[in-house]
Amino acid sequence: MQVLKFGGTSMGSAQAIEQVCNIIQNKKPNGRFTIVASAMSGITDKLIQCGQLAGQGQEQYRSVLQEIENKHLDTIRTLFPITVHSGLISQVKKRLNTLETLCDGIFQVGELSARSLDKIMSFGELVSSYLLAEKLKVNGLKAIWKDSRELIVTDSHFGNAAVNFLATNHQANQYFQQETADYFVLPGFVAASADGETTTLGRGGSDYTASIIAAALNAEVLDIWTDVSGMMTADPRLVSQAIPIAHISYAEAMELSHFGAKVIYPPTIQPVMNKRIPIWIKNTFAPDDHGTLIHIPNGEARSFPVTGISGIQKIALLTLEGSGMVGIPGFSKRLFEALLQERVNVILITQSSSEHSITVGIHEADMLKAKTTVDSEFAQEIQDKRIEPLIVERDMSIVAVVGDKMKNHHGTSAKLFGALGRNGVNIRAIAQGSTEKNISVVINKADVKKALNVIHEAFFETPLKQVNVFIVGAGNVGSKLLEQLNQQHHYLMNELGLHVRVAGITNSKKMVFGHESINLPEWRALLENGEPADLKIFTQKIKSLNLRNSVFIDNTASKEVAAIYGEFLQHGISVVTCNKIACSSDYAYYKNLKELARKFNASFLFETNVGAGLPVINTLNDLIRSGDKVRSIEAVLSGSLNFVFNNFVNGANFRQVVKAAQDEGYTEPDPRIDLSGVDVMRKILILARESGAVMELEEITNHSFLPAEALNAPSVADFYEQLDVHAAHFLNLRQKADNEGKKLKFVARYENGKAAVGLQSIAPDHPFFNLEGKDNIVLYTTNRYAAQPLIVKGAGAGADVTASGIFADVIRSAR
Structure with a gap:
């Protein structure tokens, strides 16, 4: 049979x-x-609706009955030859007439009992x-x-x-x-x-x-x-990368079905398991698909210790706690008897080893009656303040990781908790049986989709890892970054196992989100046709999407954008930025961002704050982490200023050189931002802080070479006029350096807890002397690099190199 x-x-x-x-x-x-x-x-739902409407005295049940009849009679007319229609329709109508009589009686009485509802629901299967x-x-x-x-x-x-x-x-x-x-x-x-x-x-x-x-x-x-073609490693409606499970043990199937896998009704497995009768789960609409075979394993090789991941939504956590529970037997018995009395099903149990508390997970629908019965059972202890009133937490979900081989595979729990922790998913309770076939965690229901995806990624999708990036700023740097992401897409997947998806882009005018991923070759048109830009809405959307391995990228110089980094970090969303404002603002804010990143397992990376794509900050971090100590930092940190002074030679006019730098895009639209030295002050401040200094921007000395009239000019045009007015001043600076055989460089220095920036004349034997074009250079003198400083040198400005530095930080955050 x-x-x-x-x-x-x-x-x-x-x-x-x-x-x-x-x-x-x-x-x-x-x-x-x-x-x-x-x-x-759909018929069983309609039958229940009929019974409920009739029990409520609402005559709409008659129209629902008619819908049920029509569906069955239409099926007969389509499915069978016309020669048998009459007899079949007569038999089906006879059964449905009995159903109608039953509903009429319920309507007259105005009450639907559980017994009557069972009779009503039976008609769907009978017909x-x-x-x-x-x-x-x-x-x-x-x-x-x-x-x-x-x-x-x-x-x-x-x-x-x-x-x-x-x-x-x-x-x-x-x-x-x-x-x-x-x-x-x-x-x-x-x-x-x-x-x-x-x-x-x-x-x-x-x-x-x-x-x-x-x-x-x-x-x-x-x-x-x-x-569906069998059981899947996860719910494919929530995890698009879910794959079919070819073979699974009875115990694994029971665990997955108990924890929400809808493919098979949980009690189904027990009767056939006792007789060792195999179960095939097959797809009616794809009968040639293998499906899933549930049986006693016979040594099939498996690639993964975890067989599948499942979850139950709408869970409430009940916690009974109090010092009066410690060392006193019987509290657990009384708790479960109280729940049993109200037929409240307990899904998950966890208890502290100190016996100070016990927590159970139940369906949210049973929450109120559970609270009432437990508080009643322990009323005396609550009154005596030996225990607290039952603590109820709603809007929870259980995620279960199931696999027979987990008990023989070290590090399964670590991989599970690590994946959740890195993505900011807080675990409220944990349960694991001694058989080690199931590890269950209780999390906030808002995190379920992300949790299932990161766990599935950790156990089934190696080496491919999905990274979701959200980009603010699509100008010079942002557009180059998008170009590089598109160009390197296949390389990242094939060589690094990273699937980087651009999930959202905004500039000052428009913003756009991708359902799966924004099509990068068309990003300009998509953004142009996007909705009006709103940073607050953009931020809320990122948090509500709650995508795994999310990275927020700031390509702007905006104070407003820099002020919201903390919102992302405390949601486990990494922040990558070339915006120097956050790290050079108040030390307390900088420190808080670093602490939030550590606390919530998110990356806060800003390599491009100093030196664009050069590994200036990473090199410094590596020195500090390995136990080295910085003695001094000396650097040329402005590609713009280096370009200006490298071209201010051989009779060149200072005004013309600055204008050429602006036209080439090496300076900001207002060149004073670069020439004032404030930008360099921010950069040396960041390096000083990364080396361990507690320092504010106001503590840095700025030896400005700009005359006050030029610096404070009302407009950019007025600024340029002042450069002509003070042409002799700039010429004197150059001639003095020329006379000494030196070159002008705008230098930043940090030593002994103090920092300063300013224009200096550099001698030929100094590493800065031959610094060309818009290059940057940093000299780290440390305990290990005392006799000869460690030098980092290269292009320190330009959209391409800045974008590549941001790109590198994105990869770093993902890995």
């Missing part, structure tokens, strides 16, 4: 039922088959299974229909009845031994109590019906036909 169960979607239409018949007919000949059918998809049996007969198969209520005996707990297996096995064996048909069609979900009242086995109970019959008959195999 083989048992086949077909779910609601498999029975959902005339075309689907045709497919079911094809599957049955293609089974090997000379066998005997029991087919269990669910109600047509669909009858139609399937008749279709098999029309197709020439020796098939008969049998009412499951005459085989499966339960108690009288309506809505979720418990099976009497002894009586059920006796009745099933007696019936199937007597009958000689090849195909038996049974309604799923329905059964009967000992006194003959209709009961149901819980939503999803058709799977259970099939399992009960398969176990009773010692079937060769139980096929569960549904609308």
